[in-house]
Amino acid sequence: MQTVTSSPATLPERTSVVVVGAGYAGLSAALELHDAGIDVLVVEAQERVGGRTLSLVDEGGVVIDHGGQWVGPTQRDFLSLVERFGVETFPTYLGGQNIERWTDGSKRHFKIAGPDDGPGMREYVRVMEEIDRMSAAVDLENPAATPGAVELDSETVHSYFERTVQDPDARLRLALAVQSVWTVEPRDISMLHFLFYVASAGSFDQLMEAEGCAQETRFANGAQEVAKRISVLLGDRVRLGAPVRRIERSGDGVRVLTDAGDVRADRVIVAVPPPAGQQILHEPPLPTPRARWLAKSPMGDVVKIHVSYDRPFWRDRGLSGESTLYGDPLLGFVFDNSPHDASAGVLVCFVYADRVRAWRALDERERVREVIDTLVDLFGQEAAAPVRYAEKDWAEERFIGGAYAASPAPGAWIEHSAAGWRTPVGRVHWAGTETASVWNGYIDGAISSGRRAAAEVRSALAESEPTGYDGISEP
């Protein structure tokens, strides 16, 4: 057996609750417990907090959100923390016209797309409405109990579109919607997961739109700021650079073994993405439903590219920056990601799923050229001379492995979710946006998942003997 040597100065010997992961899920769980006066320790593999948010100040002094970046008006859990910490937000820039570039290279400018705007739009709107209707039947607490769940989890979204959507242009629109929201291809997910995710956000529009929806509001200091503030509040209860390798559980406690030492506790909340969760060894092994659920939850693929200019010159031309590219081999969407005061001009380009695979096959020079060529085509010659260029492929984050989230494979919901999705395994509880019923896959879902797991733990601790964590026996 491996012998882990730990410096006693590094981690405390005991705590009440260990939280694995200092993303929004883990930090929110720890904050809830800390607020309730419960002793908690967050162990984080990386040298930073924030998980799938990463807000860095570039050389020009501009905050760049390389990961999650928005908050919407129905994301109540996220907004409650934004308010608590008094974090500064501002509205996503929505002035000017959007661009839609079609497969033949033609461009249309529009403000708000109606059903008669552009190829396939009428059919797209019809399908979106149908999806909303179908998603209303989803059981958010137990998606496998949704009426028709077996049939819905047996067909890919691709097959559903093939079967029910005749207009190839509408299919292109729907495919890009899936790629941009789920960061997978329509072939990778079932109709049940698709409908669950729509229901979890409230509607298809909630996922896709800005005004009144998920992309409405941005953060002056980046979306990572709330995480940083929680971390500051928790102080040395957050330990960085401590990847968890093994969790041993018994009837009266848990032992969490990290590269920075090990710690005993009453309970543990694991708040990491599913594939990262698979790399933690459990003793005894996880029950089959949980192991299968993890094995059937691969991460999506997304690359964010930020191209910066001295100023948002496209706004002068009456353009919002928001551009949708149908049939482009690399880019899917472009948004204006400039700071609120427009002291710089920043465009963010999104690469999704199959396009990420094509993207990775190019060398950096080719990638830069492709992106700049596209931006010149959309916004004119001024786009040819950016002052900065930055890429972020989330698959390269070794303790995260992809973004935005994991998407269960077809069949996973009905086969393994009953006991595998988020049911505690003894003293081990599960958080992470993938375990959320509301805004699953989003920062908001991460926070609500952490709060839910914290509530489970508080309830369990309240029921347990008053001996608390002193009652743990040696394994």
Next chain:
Amino acid sequence: MQTVTSSPATLPERTSVVVVGAGYAGLSAALELHDAGIDVLVVEAQERVGGRTLSLVDEGGVVIDHGGQWVGPTQRDFLSLVERFGVETFPTYLGGQNIERWTDGSKRHFKIAGPDDGPGMREYVRVMEEIDRMSAAVDLENPAATPGAVELDSETVHSYFERTVQDPDARLRLALAVQSVWTVEPRDISMLHFLFYVASAGSFDQLMEAEGCAQETRFANGAQEVAKRISVLLGDRVRLGAPVRRIERSGDGVRVLTDAGDVRADRVIVAVPPPAGQQILHEPPLPTPRARWLAKSPMGDVVKIHVSYDRPFWRDRGLSGESTLYGDPLLGFVFDNSPHDASAGVLVCFVYADRVRAWRALDERERVREVIDTLVDLFGQEAAAPVRYAEKDWAEERFIGGAYAASPAPGAWIEHSAAGWRTPVGRVHWAGTETASVWNGYIDGAISSGRRAAAEVRSALAESEPTGYDGISEP
């Protein structure tokens, strides 16, 4: 960082090639290298060899194969080892009539099923022939290059049957075929994986049938025997109880860290099932395609139940024992698994996929009663009094996690196989039946995969500097 304390007496400090896993893939790789005079060390997590084969002698002295058990006439790699070690085989019992029990409980007896035999049979045969035709186009070395691969990998087998098969009885037959061969539901795999697997075996019949096919021949001492013989030949080059936790690779060597110590080598062959492979930490991390391939390759679910009697009494009644149960909530197939001399009567019952989930929800008494009731219904009152009963749920094997094999999720082949399926990562090579082009998922595929990986390593070693493994620098 973890400090691994190793006893120098336990593992050698260096070898040329480390093989991870002593299943058929790993042992075959090691045997090839050993035959070629190359220094090799096999490290196995469990206290036994054989992987997904497990042949135990029961209290009555009867060999019971709890895992893989058959060899077919086209499984040339397996047969070559059977011959080399002079292992005793015998034909699967095919005397008497088979039983087919339909959804309404009615039973039909037949010898060889023709297209007019039983509900849905004509349509089933038509679809099987169509599947064979389609599978002829599969590129076995690169399934993603199969004509129409994107479309084929975007639709589940369930959806294909819904779309192309009208007869509900034929659909039931096809579903049980998928369940019994892939140990998943038709919703879990794409048409591309389905066709690849059929092509890999040669035909749909090859997968389903006994005479001239995959289930033709059994082993007097069980299917694990060849593995045991290889292990004896390799002697102390096989080390048990040494789970590999981490593999560090550099330009001039690898370091393999196990619970029994660590060892340096020129190259390593990882020959474990994909989910087990995910539990090994790689330094540096695996490239994204390989990580994604593993994340999208969950194991199937199968339980084998052996029910033993004093003698194979069903043979007296002109029955082969082979029974197919349509619509049964637990059992799929029953076979005569008696020893060749009929000194005992053994029936093996197979539980697959969704039925395994139902199975696990019952307690053992309920399970036994269900099985015995079914056997009584099939074979008469004599079945009510077995002398022994044994269950094997392969999901409970912590270093294996399921059986027979892993099935890539829809999309996995076309998205990640180009670099993720079996392409070596630096000095790390991949074996295991999931990496085989011929008889993928079978013992034969495991063996050919080991031989292919060994050939890669031999070729790499032949090209490298003659300094050999002495050239490895400290990390």
